[in-house]
Amino acid sequence: MAAIDRRFATWCGGRPFAAGLLAVAAGLEIVLLPITGYEFLLVQGIGGIGSLLTAIGLVAGGVALWRYPHRARVIGAGVLLLAFVAYLVANLGGFLVGMLLALVAGSLALAWQSGDAR
Amino acid sequence: MTEDAPAPHSAGRTRWSRFAVIVTVSLALAGGLVYATASAALPTSFALSGKNFKFSAKRVEGKGFAQFVGLGQGSRSPMAVTGMASALVSGLCFSALVPTPVGSVxxxxxxxxxxxxxxRNLVLNLTEMRAEATATNLSLGIDAARIDGATGITGRAGDYAHQADRIVITDLKANASTTTAGTFRMTGLSIVVKPGRQECF
Incomplete structure (x- = not known):
């Protein structure tokens, strides 16, 4: 157990883990908010597609942050950009919550310094 | 966390000072964005859906109004699909009750x-609607598939529909299951997130 914990801690330490997690959370919040009920969109408008696309982008960004930590700055800038896009096209960024999560995620990723580049 | 000498080559860290600068700048930009939409300089898009979603307005002046009965996906419950090509909405309020692990929000x-x-291109799927309405050039009993409103929504052939060139709705209170709008230009926008049940009506 302890070994697994330590392996996980090392894995987290090697990448902007919190940034990725927040980006994924932002994407999920944005896409899940409009469908909290059981009905899915009957008439799919530009708004529905916009929130779906931004959410996919944010989740992909979060996963990319874990997968490619050395690209954290580029991905972080993208996540930050998507946060603003989400505000405009996705229900005010999932009623601000998703936008704020994505803003913090992008900022964390941009502030990440990988161990290789001393 | 710390910069140990024998740190594995993969370990990295967050530079908190840089984070503080970036997050402050982006929050300021976000604030500017919110201000721009609140003062109606920027349009925003909406797509909301949920069984607890409420929509109310003091007055709606719609053009290109059409309404017909539609079924939700998986034909669970019938809804009044209500479309307007363009609308001026005063006293707009919409609220959603979101169940969370710590209670409703x-x-x-x-x-x-x-x-x-x-x-623009406002489409509301209503499960219940109470309002006072005055319509101009109202056509009742047309085929839902033959609606020629500018929103582009149509129903199934054979279903009942009505449409009007112009409609003025006052004291609208509606339970909507979904709403989409091509764009909203907001004025005096305020958003609140509160625990508990604090809906529009």
Missing amino acids: TIRAEAGGDRPVEA
């Missing part, structure tokens, strides 16, 4: 207090 947005909100 209300998300409520209000706009159009001073100047009306401009909406």
